[in-house]
Amino acid sequence: MKRCIGLCLLTLLVAACGSDSEITEQTIVQQYMDDELALLRGEAIYEGSCASFCHGLTPEIAGEEYGSAANLFDCQWKYGGSDEEIFNTVVTGVVGTGMVGFGSNFPEGDSDLWKLIAYLRSKQMPCEEPSQSSQNSQDSIEQY
Numbered sequence: 001m002k003r004c005i006g007l008c009l010l011t012l013l014v015a016a017c018g019s020d021s022e023i024t025e026q027t028i029v030q031q032y033m034d035d036e037l038a039l040l041r042g043e044a045i046y047e048g049s050c051a052s053f054c055h056g057l058t059p060e061i062a063g064e065e066y067g068s069a070a071n072l073f074d075c076q077w078k079y080g081g082s083d084e085e086i087f088n089t090v091v092t093g094v095v096g097t098g099m100v101g102f103g104s105n106f107p108e109g110d111s112d113l114w115k116l117i118a119y120l121r122s123k124q125m126p127c128e129e130p131s132q133s134s135q136n137s138q139d140s141i142e143q144y
Helices: 002-020 028-033 036-055 083-092 110-123 132-143
Strands: none
Touching: 028 036, 028 110, 036 110, 083 110
16 A cells, blocks of 8 residues: 555655656757767868868857858848758858858758857957847837
8 A cells, every 4th residue: 555655755856846847859059069979060161161271160260251241140141040040051052142042052961050150159359238228229120
């Protein structure tokens, strides 16, 4: 009898613990950000495909020495800053700019592109939330 009551209490305890906590799955980019080899692969792809030609090798010089090419390490994403939007921009390119579409022409296909995005995220400068006063100033400017 004691064993049956103990088993019932244990079952209730496990059920109660499971309902309070939500388990969220990591995105593929988050998984790669936790994987040192994936980040090294993303860095190699960035250096070979993006840095030398358009975007700059490091966050410190990106955009400064490369003219109109976007700094990929800041928080300013003109064509969408979500992982999926970045993925689509790299695949399809941006019409009217020097950004050509790479398609899935990386050696390991889409996997390499996700690793590249993880590398960019791992080196991205912290994004500052606008203060209320600067937001109010920006709203005033935009009204004119």
